[in-house]
Amino acid sequence: MPPTLHVCPFCPLHCDDVSLEPSSEAERIVNVQCAKAITGYTKALSGSQSARIADSAVTTALASKQAKEILAGNGVIHVATTGTDLDTARRLNQLQRENRIRIAVDDSISTAAWRAAVSREGTLSATLGDVRRHADVVWTIGDVDSETPRLRERISADTKECIQSNSLAAEPLAELFYAIRTDTPGSDSNKLTVASIASANYLAVILGRNAFVASEAAATSEMLSKLLWYLNKTRRAIVLKLDAAATNRAVTAWQTNRLVPSVAGDLRHEIHVRLGSPEVGTGAAKMQIGGIDRGRKFAEVFLPAATMGIDRDGVAVRGDATVTIPLAAICPSRELTAIELLEQSLG
Numbered sequence: 001m002p003p004t005l006h007v008c009p010f011c012p013l014h015c016d017d018v019s020l021e022p023s024s025e026a027e028r029i030v031n032v033q034c035a036k037a038i039t040g041y042t043k044a045l046s047g048s049q050s051a052r053i054a055d056s057a058v059t060t061a062l063a064s065k066q067a068k069e070i071l072a073g074n075g076v077i078h079v080a081t082t083g084t085d086l087d088t089a090r091r092l093n094q095l096q097r098e099n100r101i102r103i104a105v106d107d108s109i110s111t112a113a114w115r116a117a118v119s120r121e122g123t124l125s126a127t128l129g130d131v132r133r134h135a136d137v138v139w140t141i142g143d144v145d146s147e148t149p150r151l152r153e154r155i156s157a158d159t160k161e162c163i164q165s166n167s168l169a170a171e172p173l174a175e176l177f178y179a180i181r182t183d184t185p186g187s188d189s190n191k192l193t194v195a196s197i198a199s200a201n202y203l204a205v206i207l208g209r210n211a212f213v214a215s216e217a218a219a220t221s222e223m224l225s226k227l228l229w230y231l232n233k234t235r236r237a238i239v240l241k242l243d244a245a246a247t248n249r250a251v252t253a254w255q256t257n258r259l260v261p262s263v264a265g266d267l268r269h270e271i272h273v274r275l276g277s278p279e280v281g282t283g284a285a286k287m288q289i290g291g292i293d294r295g296r297k298f299a300e301v302f303l304p305a306a307t308m309g310i311d312r313d314g315v316a317v318r319g320d321a322t323v324t325i326p327l328a329a330i331c332p333s334r335e336l337t338a339i340e341l342l343e344q345s346l347g
Contacts, residue, residue, distance in 0.1 A: 003031070009309030009327050010040035012083070012242040012319025013128075013148050018031040020045075020330070034149045039292070044310040045331065049293050052302040063303050064099040067345045068330075070286050070301065074272055077346065080263050080285065083244035085314035085327060088275070089251040100339040100346055103195060103252075104261045104269070105245045105262045110142060110167075110210055112264035113217035114224075121238045126204065127322045131155045134236070137200035139193070141165045144208030148242055148319075151206070169213040170220045177227045190191035209280065218322040229315040242319030250317050273345075274299060275338045289345075290338035306335040 001293065018037060021029045030038050043049060051063035071077055079092065095101045107115075117123075131138070131144035132155045144151055152158070169249045172190065179186035179194045186194035197203060212220040224239075231237035243249065245260065252260045260319070263269050269283060277291030278298045288298065290305030308314030309327030316325050336344070 006034075006330060007325055008034075008037050009085075009088055009307060009314075009316070010036045011148050012244045012246060013150060014316060014318050014325045015150055015154065015326075016325070019300065032150065035146075036149055040307075041310075043292060044307045049302075049304045051304060052293060052296075053301060054166060055296055060303065063301055064341070064345065066101045066301050067273060067287050067303060067341075068347065071272060071345050072347075077101045077272045078104065078270055079088050079273045079275060080104045080269075080271045080282075081245065082106045082277060082279050083246070083316075084338070085274060086247055086251065086309040086324070087314060088308075088337065089248045090255075091339045091343070092248070092275075093251060093255050095346070097342070101273075103248070104263045104271075105248065106274065106282050107262040107264045108209055108279060109214045109217050109223070109264050110207070110212045110223055111241070111243075112262040113212060113221040115262075116218065117225045121222060121229070123225050123228055124232060124236075124238045125320075126240055127183075127320050128240070128318075130238070131204045131206075131240055134202045135204035136158055136202050136204060137161045137163070137196050138164050138204045139197065140206045140208060141168055142211030145205055147170075147209050151242070152289065153300070155204070155217060161196055161200075163193050163194065167213045168224070170216045170222050170223060170280075172214055173220055173223050173227070177223065177230070179225070180269055181230060197231070200237070203231060203235065205237070205239045207239060209242040240320065243321065244319060246319050247297035247317040247323045250321065254344035270290070273342060275342065283328060287345075289341045303341055304335075305338040305341055308337070310338060311335050 006018045007014050007016045008018045014108045030041050051060045052058040053063055053066050092103050096103055138157055138160050176190045185191050249260050258291045271285040274285040274288045285299045287301035289303045293302040306312050310330050311333040312331050314327040318325050
């Protein structure tokens with residue numbers, strides 16, 4: 001009998017070919033080579049995370065009491081998330097309409113800068129399937145592999161010419177743009193990238209974590225957008241940026257015709273509640289509900305919660321914002337979800 005395949009809820013790719021093999025009473029082996037899937041499934045299925053206050057493990061009841069006390073002393077509660085399922089996104093919007101919370105996306109500076117550039121300059125995007133079928137050159141910028149470990153596999157990158165850039169700054173990108181525009185070889189530092197881009201019939205640019213140098217993210221992202229428009233005069237050039245908060249952005253757009261604001265690495269932005277795991281480099285929250293507990297540096301109080309696609313059925317929008325993906329429960333439980341715990345804490 002073939003193994004049951006599951007949709008992975010732990011990154012915006014939502015790979016649908018994951019199977020779990022029993023290895024002991026407390027462990028299961030994930031069949032894919034993906035650090036995010038292995039870590040996520042191990043923690044979610046083992047139930048190893050405990051409620052926490054400061055540096056001490058406590059009972060869920062005690063942490064819940066502390067959470068209510070924290071929220072009771074504030075007016076409108078600021079909630080941040082890297083992304084949720086569809087039902088949670090809808091309920092968050094309802095709480096916001098009731099003026100009980102304010103929602104923000106726990107973005108990186110690069111991601112927020114790129115989204116701002118796209119809103120001003122526009123760009124051409126594509127789906128995972130488009131990139132897999134049509135791209136002949138793939139240009140990854142920033143740390144793609146830690147955010148989405150299986151992305152190269154999913155787009156069949158081994159059949160394409162691949163070039164890699166670390167965090168881009170404005171001046172090197174301007175030099176690269178100049179070389180392409182003037183049809184010159186470029187400098188020693190960028191001539192291989194220039195040659196690959198110039199030879200492409202279908203260029204797919206994939207943005208990962210820290211795609212742009214933080215202090216120059218706005219200028220660099222706008223210049224990249226202009227480069228893509230220039231390239232599209234003679235070939236196809238698109239950007240793929242997988243968005244963990246695609247579900248939240250879609251629901252907010254459908255229901256309010258507005259954008260979800262971003263925390264964007266602003267350590268001064270007060271976060272009362274974080275739903276799910278924190279973005280790397282983000283500021284601390286007063287409390288975190290659900291996700292992986294990364295310690296007091298990220299939240300003073302932690303409440304474990306049910307995981308969609310593990311403990312509960314759910315639906316999410318894939319990170320390329322093209323399809324909705326069902327997240328079927330593997331081990332259905334009555335453990336409260338993050339949104340249920342938030343509503344309980346708000347009273």
